[in-house]
Amino acid sequence: MTKQQSRTQILKKRSKKKEKSLYLSFFMWIFILFLLAIIAGCAAITAGFFYLSRDLPQINTLSDYRPAIVTNVFSDDGRKIGEFYKERRIVIPLSDMPSNLLNAFVAAEDSRFREHPGIDVKSIVRAFIKNFRAGSIVQGGSTITQQVTKSFLLTPEKTYERKVKEAILAYKIEKKLSKDEILFLYLNQIYLGQGAYGVEAASENYFGKHVKDLTLAECAMLAGLPQAPSRYSPFHHPELARQRQVYTLNRMKEEGMISNLEATEAMGVKLDIKPRKNWFIEKVPCYTEHVRRYVENKYGKEMLYTQGLSIHTAVNIELQKIARAAVNKGLADLDQRCGYRGPVKNMPALQVEAFSRTIAGELNGSRPVKGEIYKGVVLEVDDYNKVTHVRVGDITGIIRLATMTWARKPNPKISYQSARISKPSQALKAGDVIYMKVLEEMAGEKEYEFTLYQEPIAQSALLSIEAETGYVKAMIGGRDFKDSQFNRAFQSRRQPGSAFKPVLYAAALDKGYTPATIIIDSPVVYQDRLHDRVWKPHNDAGKFYGPTLLREALTNSRNIVSIKILQDIGIDYVISYARKLGITSPIPRNLSIALGSSGVSLFELTKAYSVFSNLGYLIEPVFITEIYDRDNTLLESSKLIRKKVIDMGTAYLMTSMLESVVQEGTGQRVKALNRPAAGKTGTTNDLHDAWFMGFTPRYTTGVWVGLDQEAPIGRGETGSRAASPIWLDYMQHALEGKSVQEFTVPEGIIRVKIDAETGLLPIAQSKQTIFECFKEGTEPTQYTPSPDEVFSTEELFKEGF
Secondary structure (H helix, E strand, C coil), rough: CCHEEEEHHHHHHHHHHHHHHHHHHHHHHHHHHHHHHHHHHHHHHHHCCCCHHCCCCCCHHHHHHCCEEEEECCCCCCEEEEEEEECCCCCCHHHHHHHHHHHHHHHHCCCCCCCCCCHHHHHHHHHHCCCCCCCCCCCCCCCHHHHHHHCCCCCCCCHHHHHHHHHHHHHHHHHHHHHHHHHHHHHCCCCCCCCCCCCHHHHHHHHHCCCCHHHHHHHHHCCCCCCCCCCCCCCCCCCHHHHHHHHHHHHHHCCCCCHHHHHHHHHCCCCCCCCCCHHHCCCCCHHHHHHHHHHHHHHCCHHHEECCCEEEEEECCHHHHHHHHHHHHHHHHHHHCCCCCCEEECCCCCCCCHHHHHHHHCCCCCCCCCCCCCEEEEEEECCCECCHHHCCCEEEEEEEEHHHHCCCCCCCCHHHHCCCCHHHHHHHCCEEEEEEEEEEEECCCEEEEEEECCCCCEEEEEEECCCCCCCEEEEECCCCCCCCCCCCCCCCCCCCHHHHHHHHHHHCCHHHHHHHHEEEECCCCCECCCCCEEEECCCCCCCCCCCEEEEHHHHHHCHHHHHHHHHHHHHHHHHHHHHHCCCCCCCCCCCCHHCCCCCCCCHHHHHHHHHHHCCCCEEEEECEEEECCCCCCCCCCCCCCCEEEECHHHHHHHHHHHHHHHHHCCHHHHHCCCCCCEEEEEEEEHEEEEEEEEEEECCCEEEEECCCCCCCCCCCHHHHHHHHHHHHHHHHHHHHCCCCCCCCCCCEEEEEEEEHHHHHHCCCCCCCCCEEECCCCCCCCCCCCCCCCCHHHHHHHCCCC
């Protein structure tokens, strides 16, 4: 080898070493850069993890789970009468859920739930393949844990960031909670359609039962809903719901959760899907709405609608039903006394068939039910046989004249007794579209018997308070809560007419009057210089009765006597007295308040009358007895607030005089109660308002009847005719089966025989004597003058004016 060759080889070796060194250096840098990239990636992932985790909810224990839940309202015996919520959710423990329910949801939504760490790649792939083959989404890839996280994420948008957050939260939940705890969250949190969140609310919505009572078939139906609650709704899409139910049962069978026989039997069960229950409307809506307003005002909307309060009320469901029935009957009777306002419309004969087919479609194969109201058409009017032939859908029937003699044309100038129709053609003709109530399905025939019906236009309110406790047991705020939510028992202010007079007379008793005080019922004239007018008040009958006992004046509701009493004792004193009795509405300073010209609410006036039945004590009316929060902590409890506001003797004397109103005066219709009762009618000018306020030893009840637009109710529709029958109907049923009680007579009340004409002690020549009640020490000590003695009018009636 030459020297040159040797040198070349040396250079080549050096070159190779250098090249190798460069390669090693290059790969070293690549490795370093790779490590740096990994570190940077890990750092980025870590940073991203912490960045995306920073605002995620913390669910470390089940005590952190505080979802929005339903506020429940209960009657006096613990029955539910209402719900308030933003999300209808009722949280229950896993132990209250049947195993079939747990298995059904796991099988349908996440069969490997017990195995995966929160995200199941295998299930995602399997769902993708099944959905691809089916051409639609038949199975989801999200785990139950992921579905739980969706409910807690702040935003519902479908973005990669949200999916990453979902995975992070699912992982964190799996680390913190057990599988059963996750299942508890899932089954209480998930939306299952029809406003139901969680399985308990859904079970109540669809099946009308608690989840613990569900059958396998029902469990499978619920478990089929999470994927698309609206699409698979048993209400709206029963066939699609059944398909999901079958899918769930097959998945349970495949997973070995149930046998083939159990699956087959469950598939054959016909489910009874209940219509969604509207607690608010079905039970006591007016009462519940009053409670809602109070709680929202005191505790706020968030507390009411999301924090699961338990609100216990004083309302009695049976008494409420009785009150509703009494109001409906009273208004229907009043409406018939006012006459028939005519058909909905009249149609040509050629349109009758099409109209009837439409009604038949609305009935959907069901037959008319006794007592229900239906729209139909008049086919023929037969005056000779005194019947009207009608049709409701595919059903034909008759209306007998005997059931519709009330159907005269409305005329407020004519009394209903003298204007009854004598033949059906006076009210109806062929083609009339009318409303009818089913009376009977005629035996052995397809025809029905109906009666003509029209929706009343008048309104009524009723409020009933339990005397000893102050509990408001029933409250009706109007004819139909669905048509109007205005509470006429509490929110309305109407003139009470003579129903206000007991407030005035009680004030007079405390000013030294007695039931035997004589007042001269004679014409009076008042000059109103401010408005340049003259007021000449008169009694309802247009007569004046001369010397009148205080008891007689109240019994017969004498207006002139009442005005004179007010003038004597003072307007300010009477206003102050009304305030003591619980009346808070504004009362103007004028003499017309003696006749009830100042508007009050039925609630206020009933509360005032309750003072008489409670012997002078004002017991604050109670609607809510207790409120508990979601943790069963007592937030408030009603206390018996019993305040003496008037003398016991005065209260009893008023009770006694109001008993006379029932026995002998304007409230005589109430005598049919056949037990001790006291009360007063009230009728305003032009018959705009009719009242009856009354009480027994058990209940103080008030009734108002009128039109919202403050127009005349109808000719002769006074408090006696329009309101007292409702009061009587309610009280007869409310007291049915209860023992008869007498009003308590307090100490210091004595009974003295007096002359019925003079109010003084009787003499042998007295034409009529009666026993009268007095506070001891106020009884008369003078005798009635002998007819032989001559006295001036002023001397004879020196107590009067």
